[in-house]
Amino acid sequence: MNTEFGSKKIFEFFFDKPIHLPILGDQPSFYITETVINTWIIMILLVVVSIILTRNMKLVPEGKQNVAEILVGLLTNLTGSSMGKDKLGFAPYMGTLMIFLVCSNLWGLTGMRPPTADLNTTFALSILTFFMIHGFAIKRKGVFGWIKGTFFEPVAVMAPLNLISEIATPVSLAFRLFGNIVGGMIIMALIYNALGSILGSVLPIPIFMLAIPVPLHGYFDIFAGVLQAFIFTMLTMVFVSMAMDD
Amino acid sequence: MEITGKALILACSAIGAGTAMIAGIGPGIGQGFAAGKGAEAVGKQPEAQGDIIKTMLLGAAVAETTGIYGLVVALILLFANPLVNML
Numbered sequence: 605m606n607t608e609f610g611s612k613k614i615f616e617f618f619f620d621k622p623i624h625l626p627i628l629g630d631q632p633s634f635y636i637t638e639t640v641i642n643t644w645i646i647m648i649l650l651v652v653v654s655i656i657l658t659r660n661m662k663l664v665p666e667g668k669q670n671v672a673e674i675l676v677g678l679l680t681n682l683t684g685s686s687m688g689k690d691k692l693g694f695a696p697y698m699g700t701l702m703i704f705l706v707c708s709n710l711w712g713l714t715g716m717r718p719p720t721a722d723l724n725t726t727f728a729l730s731i732l733t734f735f736m737i738h739g740f741a742i743k744r745k746g747v748f749g750w751i752k753g754t755f756f757e758p759v760a761v762m763a764p765l766n767l768i769s770e771i772a773t774p775v776s777l778a779f780r781l782f783g784n785i786v787g788g789m790i791i792m793a794l795i796y797n798a799l800g801s802i803l804g805s806v807l808p809i810p811i812f813m814l815a816i817p818v819p820l821h822g823y824f825d826i827f828a829g830v831l832q833a834f835i836f837t838m839l840t841m842v843f844v845s846m847a848m849d850d
Numbered sequence: 851m852e853i854t855g856k857a858l859i860l861a862c863s864a865i866g867a868g869t870a871m872i873a874g875i876g877p878g879i880g881q882g883f884a885a886g887k888g889a890e891a892v893g894k895q896p897e898a899q900g901d902i903i904k905t906m907l908l909g910a911a912v913a914e915t916t917g918i919y920g921l922v923v924a925l926i927l928l929f930a931n932p933l934v935n936m937l
Contacts, residue, residue, distance in 0.1 A: 776915055783918035786925070835911040 639722040646707050646719065675703075686838060687845040694844065701729070702837040705781075709829030712789060713821065718829075721789050726782045730774035733840045737773070741847040753850060777839060784832045788824030795820060855937050863934075867927040873920025880913030 622635035657672040665673050679699035684692050708725070711718040719725045742750045754770065755763045795817060803813055888906035892899050926932070 779922055780911075780915050780918055783922045784914075787918070787921050790925070831907060831911060835908060838908055839912075 637722070638717045639719045639725060642711060642716055643708070643719040643725065646704065646711065650703065650707065675699075679703075683841060686841045688849070691845055691848070694841065698837055698841055701840065702833055705729075705833035705836055706830055709785060709833050710825060712785070712792070712825045712829070718785055718789070720781055720832075721785045723778065723782050726778040727774070729781075729836070730777035733777060733843065734774040736840070737843050737847045738770075740844055744848045754847070773843060777836060781832050781836055784828055788828055792817070792820065792824055856934060859931070859933050859937070863927045863931050867924040870920045870924040870927065874917045877914045877917035881910045884910045884913060 622637050654672075657668050661669055676699065679702060680692065680695045683695040683698050687694055687698075705720065708719040712721075738750070738754075741754065745753060755766045757766070799813055799816060803809065884906050888902055891902045895902070
């Protein structure tokens with residue numbers, strides 16, 4: 605890796621730079637980012653794996669069908685226990701969200717840019733959560749019940765504050781995921797470059813090149829990534845079920 | 851030695867980024883408190899360890915949010931500074 609580490613290079617980490625694909629001649633027609641490419645790779649991977657796991661299903665599961673059943677059962681139980689038994693219909697969405705987020709957060713281990721290290725991805729998912737909260741609240745309680753339950757609780761004077769807190773919900777969801785992943789990515793990039801320049805010249809002990817980044821990858825990519833995927837899904841479930849219940 | 855406006859803004863942004871990370875104190879206290887209470891709860895009810903760990907991690911990650919906001923502000927000040935273009 606390049607040992608020179610100016611702010612330009614981190615800038616590229618912070619903002620995913622669009623790549624121009626000249627499909628229509630020289631016209632600046634079609635821009636694509638690394639995030640889009642990696643999201644498509646993850647989507648294809650998930651679709652292929654789920655098709656392989658659910659092919660030739662039998663009544664008595666064996667082999668790969670066990671894996672699929674354990675996964676689906678786990679996510680269904682999680683949804684049922686945190687949203688209530690009457691909202692088990694949310695299990696497919698929540699499970700998909702969790703699997704997609706875990707895969708995208710672990711994508712940093714491959715050395716490529718995780719899709720969740722882009723505000724566009726996290727904001728898209730949190731805006732989906734926002735519309736789910738209010739859409740299902742309106743569906744369950746009616747428009748007047750929704751207005752009363754969302755804005756005029758506990759007293760009508762609180763309406764402006766409640767409005768701000770409703771807008772803050774998706775923003776905080778998106779920034780939590782984005783900040784965690786991009787922070788880990790930048791710290792890992794800084795550490796790799798520091799190791800490259802220090803261990804290359806001042807202190808040439810090769811074992812450190814493995815012993816230092818591996819535990820940090822374990823923390824920033826695996827632990828923080830899985831935890832944040834769990835948190836995002838869990839908060840989505842809690843917000844949606846809270847808006848529907850009270 | 852003369853100080854240009856851009857240099858002044860860059861220097862102040864670096865100081866601001868460092869100051870924004872003082873927000874890291876809050877999550878530290880909050881997560882420590884959550885972990886302490888979690889340990890207490892496991893001591894009282896060892897059979898409920900799974901639920902306690904799940905709740906504790908959820909609370910700790912929500913407590914981390916303010917620190918992450920500080921980190922995002924610091925990163926924006928360092929790498930995507932909106933103030934430099936205002937000169």
